[in-house]
Amino acid sequence: MEYTPEVVRRFDSPRRAGELRAGLPGLVSGEAEDRTLQVWVHFQLQVIDGVVRAARFAAFGCPHTIAAASRAAEWLEGRPASDVARLDVRAIASELGLPVEKLGLLLRIEDAVAACGRALHKYVGKD
């Protein structure tokens, strides 16, 4: 398997990896997996005043998954909550130079972030 320098850089030092402290205000999470593809991704977003103040990811998967999840978390941070549903994994794939055969993995990232969006919707609804 070949990896672009950007994938390798993000894989070696994945930004936004880790967990936000439980109990933080405005914290929502979502995850998705595909056992066949050997991928699991989990995102946490802290949304305050309608803005994603912090985003973190956890991932079990290939280097492309880790690099793309890192880029997705970076993209989400600082955006209006209404943008969460607009995460475009294909744009991330293009930016990182991911091979076409890895797009299935990236859809799990999209699913996990979408799960965050749904959790956010419920959270705001409760508010």
Place this chain on the structure above:
Amino acid sequence: MSAEIYLDYAATSPLDPAVAAAMSDCLAREFGNPSSQHAAGKRARALVEAARAEVAARVGTAPDRIYFTSGATEANNLALKGSLARRGARAHLVTSTIEHKSVLDAARALEESGVAVTYVPADSLGRVAPDDVARALRAETALVSIMHVNNETGVIQDIESIGALCRERGLTFHVDAAQSVGKVPLDLGASKVDLCSLTAHKVCGPKGVGALYVAAGVVLAPQMHGGEQERGLRAGTVATHQAVGMGKAYALADAREAQRLAALRDELWRRLGAIPGARLNGDPGRRAPHVLNVTFPGAEGESLRLALRDLAVSAGSACAADSPEASHVLTGMGLSDALAASSLRFSVGRFTTEAEIERAAERVAAEVERLRALAPRSPEWCRT
């Protein structure tokens, strides 16, 4: 990043300087065709025959039982197809699910031509039970092909017992011994093996040359046509320098080196075994000294390999390394796809040092911990 540590001797090995010197000398001086009758040809022929004698001596047989090929893959193909190709639908082959791809793919090609094939599974320790082989035999079984040392786990198969049951029934027994020479004793003359595939490049010899041992009385159909070289069994001009390289490599491949390799492998496992959850794959009591296969649950395989790109190690067989599928050997032993993918094969050799073992173990421990930390609450299937 520090210099690469090479721990992939089961894939291939560096050329021993003495082998390189012998080959270089041959290339510089002897260009004759070993089949030619003039002086240059006879000198080349003498080199080929001397190399054949070295190979034969190392595996305990007579030189006229050794036929040079382009490697073990060709030898495996010649053994299987040469034994069965003309028998068609009347023939039955028994092999195992954990054979090298060159045996499995040759078996599948034979299936397409009508040969029936039974694939005997290995147990959870990577062993093919002779009783299971016996149960797979049929009246029309013509060939049994079971490897000696498994290339992924290093497990030594019981070729003595399988050979005995083949001999009792008058069946031809083929053994792929690509991983054996210089690691475990191989005395073909005293064995019940009829066909045995050998290679040079796993024992610090050159790539592109191997041999097939053919016991007296065993008849094979040539699979290459176009000349009477190798007594009509393998057409094509014999590559003198390659044969010389294999001969020199086999002369140097003293099984006494096995003790040092086993010590290196055991030290590596002592260190890797301290990583929480690390699991050894393969029967610890029946292993070749140079191979160590370990699963690191919770560290995804492809990521582990990229993280450890300063180590030359394999996920399974190098011959299947481009395949995204999990190792057929490890899944055949009962490991899940996730665990099989989270496994690495380390293999030590002549030039491996203790310092390299120490450094490699440190690197593996650090990267397994880092990758696990990226997925601290991952579902159980990632680790089981």
